[in-house]
Amino acid sequence: MTRSSVVVLALVVLSACSHSSTGPGTTSLTVKATDPSGDTYGNLAVQWDLTGLTLTRDTGGIDFAIDFTSSVQSPVSGDSDAVYGEIDFDTDQSITTGTTSFVDVFGPGSTGMGVDYVLDLFDYTPDSLVPVLRYNANDSTYSTVYSFRPMFSGKRISGRIPRSALGNDDGFLNAAIVVGTLREPTDIAPNSGHLKVGGTAPAPPVGRVAAEALREAHSRRAAKWTSRW
Numbered sequence: 001m002t003r004s005s006v007v008v009l010a011l012v013v014l015s016a017c018s019h020s021s022t023g024p025g026t027t028s029l030t031v032k033a034t035d036p037s038g039d040t041y042g043n044l045a046v047q048w049d050l051t052g053l054t055l056t057r058d059t060g061g062i063d064f065a066i067d068f069t070s071s072v073q074s075p076v077s078g079d080s081d082a083v084y085g086e087i088d089f090d091t092d093q094s095i096t097t098g099t100t101s102f103v104d105v106f107g108p109g110s111t112g113m114g115v116d117y118v119l120d121l122f123d124y125t126p127d128s129l130v131p132v133l134r135y136n137a138n139d140s141t142y143s144t145v146y147s148f149r150p151m152f153s154g155k156r157i158s159g160r161i162p163r164s165a166l167g168n169d170d171g172f173l174n175a176a177i178v179v180g181t182l183r184e185p186t187d188i189a190p191n192s193g194h195l196k197v198g199g200t201a202p203a204p205p206v207g208r209v210a211a212e213a214l215r216e217a218h219s220r221r222a223a224k225w226t227s228r229w
């Protein structure tokens, strides 16, 4: 399937309030990757179809909103056709650090990201908490660094990740998402490249050595997901 181009809208919101009691950091940056309807690529009956991924960065962290063509269902329901997936974050906006994105494993492989943190929308606790995982390059493992409860409302899944859960990153980062059921992946966003939240340098092209190193480092987790998908 030919994937169409991605519209990326960037909006800088500057608060006019100079006497806010909520403290510093009223400057926020919102970036959205819109995704076409009807571009799912799975084979089964239930096809979660993304329409967009929106990230809002402020000095305290990242707000995310994942939008779909239909009302979302949490995996806490126990239904294997609920919404599963992950948002991958390249917090230093460098493909040379981190590991391969699952958006590349289950998509066309064009994100250009080296993934440093993952919002894992597979591993829900019974009380609806999901983990944020840090990738450890020294031993190719993942550590849970934060847990929170995402909101399921209408056609949207949303939540907030504090910067402390992203290694105290400045919040300027690259991101991409893959979703599906527990049975198979069904959609990614953006369809090519990644969603860029601020920063200055474009992602460098993937060198052959770097790509091979990333592929090897990624193998353990890939095996884990392949057993699911």
Ligand SMILES: [Ca+2]
Pocket (backbone or CB within 6 Å): 035, 036, 037, 038, 039, 040, 049, 050, 051, 187
């Ligand atoms: Ca879509």
Ligand SMILES: [Ca+2]
Pocket (backbone or CB within 6 Å): 090, 091, 092, 093, 094, 095, 096, 097, 098, 113, 114, 115, 116
């Ligand atoms: Ca990286």
